[in-house]
Structures are given as structure tokens and as C-alpha cells.
Amino acid sequence: MGVPTTLPTWTRDQVAARILAGDNILILDGKVIRVPNSWLKAHPGGSITIQHFIGRDATDEVEAFHSDDTLRRMQGYAIGSVDVADEGWAPLQPPIHLGWIRKVGDDGVLHWHNEATPEYSSEDTELSPASQILLVKRQDVPSDHGPSLSALQPAPTSLSLKMQAQHSAAYKELHKRIKAAGLYQTRYITGYGPEILRFLLFSVSSYVAYQKHWFFISAFALGALWHQLVFTVHDLGHLAVTHEWAKDRLISILLANWVGGLSVSWWVFTHNIHHVVTNHPSHDPDIQHLPFFANTPVFFKNLYSSYYKRELTFDRFSHYIVLVQHRMFYIVMSLARFNLYRLSYTHLWVTRNEPMKVRGGRWSWWLEFAGLVFWWCWYGRVLRGCGSWQTGLMYLLVSNMVPSPLHVQIVLSHYSRSTADLGPTESFPHRQLRTTTDVVCHPSVAFLHGGLHLQITHHFFPRLPRHNLKEASWLVKQFAKEQGLEYAEFGFFEGNGEVQSTLKGVADQLRIMHMVADAEIKESLQAKRD
Known part of the structure; x- marks a missing residue:
């Protein structure tokens, strides 16, 4: 498939609208790439890997995982271009991160299905930042409308889009x-x-x-x-x-x-x-x-x-x-x-x-x-x-x-x-x-x-x-130093100690939860006796 000599420029709202309509849209090197559903199922790396980048700039990840020949063939699926600018593409939240996927219904047609409920962070801590979205409560509810436009907007993040674009540009040079x-x-x-x-x-x-x-x-x-x-x-x-x-x-x-x-x-x-x-x-x-x-x-x-x-x-x-x-x-x-x-x-x-x-x-x-x-x-x-x-x-x-x-x-x-989860704003490196x-x-x-x-x-x-x-x-390592990012490394025995500490820390938190729950039960029983 040949690539048109000129491609129409798409706005972020147009990309979002096509995603809500059921298209698999991602950004690759400034191009709007539409992944056909037939290719989504046949993708050698699985369909879910693509779904995690719907509405996002996937350039770094795609180039890391694919040969130059495959990248050239991908350009055949370009249907537009976007203005990335210095700050990079302002990402959308992939529907799968919100519990939404496309499935074939009883009528043989693809429909939106709500497979899980997104839980947004109610705090802003290192463990649970404001940008975090977790999936809870299994569902499998077909829907004609799918996710909303507002839901595709990423949750607030402490990350600078401009700084993440800088990391991405440096990674490309690396x-x-x-x-x-x-x-x-x-x-x-x-x-x-x-x-x-x-x-x-x-x-x-x-x-x-x-x-x-x-x-x-x-x-x-x-x-x-x-x-x-x-x-x-x-x-x-x-x-x-x-x-x-x-x-x-x-x-x-x-x-x-x-x-x-x-x-x-x-x-x-x-x-x-x-x-x-x-x-x-x-x-x-x-x-x-x-x-x-x-x-x-x-x-x-x-x-x-x-x-x-x-x-x-x-x-x-x-x-x-x-x-x-x-x-x-x-x-x-x-x-x-x-x-x-x-x-x-x-x-x-x-x-x-x-x-x-x-x-x-x-x-x-x-x-x-x-x-x-x-x-x-x-x-x-x-x-x-x-x-x-x-x-x-x-x-x-x-x-x-x-x-x-x-x-x-x-x-x-x-x-x-x-x-x-720091959200879709976070760069690959x-x-x-x-x-x-x-x-x-x-x-x-x-x-x-x-x-x-x-x-x-x-x-x-x-x-x-x-x-x-x-x-x-x-x-x-040189890249990490130049970008002011941590390059973590430790010895085998030290690493085992770190993992043991992490596992024990989670176990201790569970134990504390039990103690608090037991204390509340005892307090409630004592109040009833009084």
C-alpha cells in the first residue's frame, strides 16, 4: 500500500472521535496510524500490546520492537498526520486502561464491551499517584456508546509533557x-x-x-x-x-x-x-x-x-x-x-x-x-x-x-x-x-x-x-545520567534482600490491616455490651 504524498492534518479531538467510533488509532513518527481489526488479531506480538497505545504516541515502543522493513510497511496504514510540536503529542487514555475493549457481539458485529471498572486514585502519593487508574470488578457489559470523550482525557500527572518529550527525543538519538x-x-x-x-x-x-x-x-x-x-x-x-x-x-x-x-x-x-x-x-x-x-x-x-x-x-x-x-x-x-x-x-x-x-x-x-x-x-x-x-x-x-x-x-x-501508574504522559525510557x-x-x-x-x-x-x-x-547509563534519571543496579544478594524487603513490607501492611480490623470488631462488640 502506498503512502499519499500529502496527508491531512488531524486534531487531537478528531483522533479521539475516531477512537470512540471504534478505530484503532495510534501516533507513529507524527503520522496517524489506523490499525485494521484484521491485523489487530493477527499481530505476532498479540492484540493487547497494540491496544495499550491507542490514542498515544507509540513511536519509541514501535521502533524498539520492529525492524526497519516492518516500520516502512507500517507507513502504509497512515491516514493523517498530527502537529507534535516541541512538547510532543498530548496523549489520550487508551480505552483498555479504562476497562473498555471491542468484542464481536451475538450479531457478528464489533461492539464496545465494558470488561472492568476503572478506579481512579483518590490521593497523590508515591504508591498511588493522582494519575493512577486501576481496574477492579470484572464486568462484561456490551454497550453501544463505549467510553466517553471525557474519560479519554488522562488523569492529572506530576510529569511534564515537555520533559517527557525531551526524554523521548534523547532516546531516539540513543x-x-x-x-x-x-x-x-x-x-x-x-x-x-x-x-x-x-x-x-x-x-x-x-x-x-x-x-x-x-x-x-x-x-x-x-x-x-x-x-x-x-x-x-x-x-x-x-x-x-x-x-x-x-x-x-x-x-x-x-x-x-x-x-x-x-x-x-x-x-x-x-x-x-x-x-x-x-x-x-x-x-x-x-x-x-x-x-x-x-x-x-x-x-x-x-x-x-x-x-x-x-x-x-x-x-x-x-x-x-x-x-x-x-x-x-x-x-x-x-x-x-x-x-x-x-x-x-x-x-x-x-x-x-x-x-x-x-x-x-x-x-x-x-x-x-x-x-x-x-x-x-x-x-x-x-x-x-x-x-x-x-x-x-x-x-x-x-x-x-x-x-x-x-x-x-x-x-x-x-x-x-x-x-x-504515571499515566500515558510518561515516556518509554x-x-x-x-x-x-x-x-x-x-x-x-x-x-x-x-x-x-x-x-x-x-x-x-x-x-x-x-x-x-x-x-x-x-x-x-550515559543517557540516564544526561537526562537526570536513575539507573538502578545492585548485586545479586543485595537484590534478593530488596525483594525480600518488598514482600515483607506488603505482608506487614496486610498484618496491620488485620490488626486494625480486629480492633474495630472488638470495639464494636464492647460498645454493644455497654
């Missing part, structure tokens, strides 16, 4: 420097060469130990293989290896599904959303870990998850677990891989009938499904070959618990950081620096972190090959 330095070029020999050797080492070790009936060693080596494979699958999911969707997806399915028993498409959908709404209690699935963990007291409110499409119920079981969450942290993390199986299979079941018209049709879904069947065949045979159910259970637990440091690391990168931290480690053990201890730089440039993150991180 991105140019990253490209000019050749940091998007994959280091196949020096980067992935040593990793392939580790894969072979762990695979052979597991096989030889199994043949000799050294089942514990075999299970440990298999778990170590899964632990290391996840980092490569992570790169492939971000198209950071061959930089071609079909090739990276094919390799990632073979590694994730056929060897690891997990769905790569589930991971891509979840992880991309985590990147664009990092640490938002209502939208980021990577911090929605009830009933086991709550890293902020706002989870006591029975929040609604726009990703899982259900209420995160803070029930009696959650109460008991959260009260001791800091003590149970490592136990739960050691078993976290079993939850990934559940999430993987649920995702494949839910997406079984989706059209997937993009990039080669449904071959990837069927290949994933076949991979999981194959995985259960060979892994089930391994467990049965252990000779007894006790040994098989040991093998099952050890092989799945060894990769647990990965889950701990992911939590370290975000749990102790801000979960406040500002949000990532506020919600993410690095884990400092010695180069000799960096492979245990898979290179993802440099989490801030990864969040800045998700498609950047992992082996180039260290070099790029120096440029990101």
Missing part, C-alpha cells in the same frame, strides 16, 4: 547510536558458539548419567540445559538472532516446545505486554502472581487483569499466603516452572481457533502442538525409565527445580521497583528506568544470568542481541 555501533548484528560465533557448547555438554552429560543410572546427576544436567535454552529462546522470541520472524520462530519452537515442553507463543504474548506496561498491577502479567505473591498492597483490592481477562481475587487463601510470602519466596520460585506448563497449555488451547493469518498461517501453532506431544513422549519415557515412582518423582522435581534461578532473576529485575533494575555480576558467571542481568538495556532495546547488551549498557 537508538541511532546503538544502530550505528553495529550492536544489532548477532555474534553467532563468539556469542552463541559457547552457548551451543554448553547445550551439548549438558545434553551429553544428562544422557550418559542416565544410562549409568546416575539419575540425580542426569536430572540436574537436564535442568541446567533447560535453564540455558530459555535465554536463547528469549532472544528468538524477540527476533534478536536471525532477525527474521519465520526463522527465529521455527528455531524457538524446536528449542522451547520440543526440548523444553513450553509454548514459545505464550511467552511472546506475555513478555511483549510486560515490556510495554512494565510493573502495572492491572496490565503486566509478570507481576500478577496471586495467590502466592503481592509486591504492592493494591493487589488487596481484587484487581482485574486486562491480560488474563479475570479478577485477581484476593481471597482467604491469598491472605494466608501473602502474610508469609517473604518466607515462601524461594520455595515457590523453585516450583515456578510447573506453572509455566499450565500457562503454556492454556494459551495454546485458547488460541486454537485464531486465524493467525500473519507470516505463514497456522503452521507455527501446529508445530508447537506437535512439539509438546513429542516432549511428553520422550520426557514421560525418561521418567518411567527411572525404575520406581520415587526415583521418577525425584527426577521430575530436580530437573524442573534446577532452572529456578531464572525465575528469581526475573523477579529481582522488577519486584522492588515502582508499581505506580522514563518508564523503563523507573520500573526496572540491573543485577551486577562478575563476567565469569554472567552465563548463569543469560546476559539478562542487564535488564534495563534489554528493556530499552528488546531486539538487541543479548551478547551485545553489555556494550550497549554503557551508552544507556
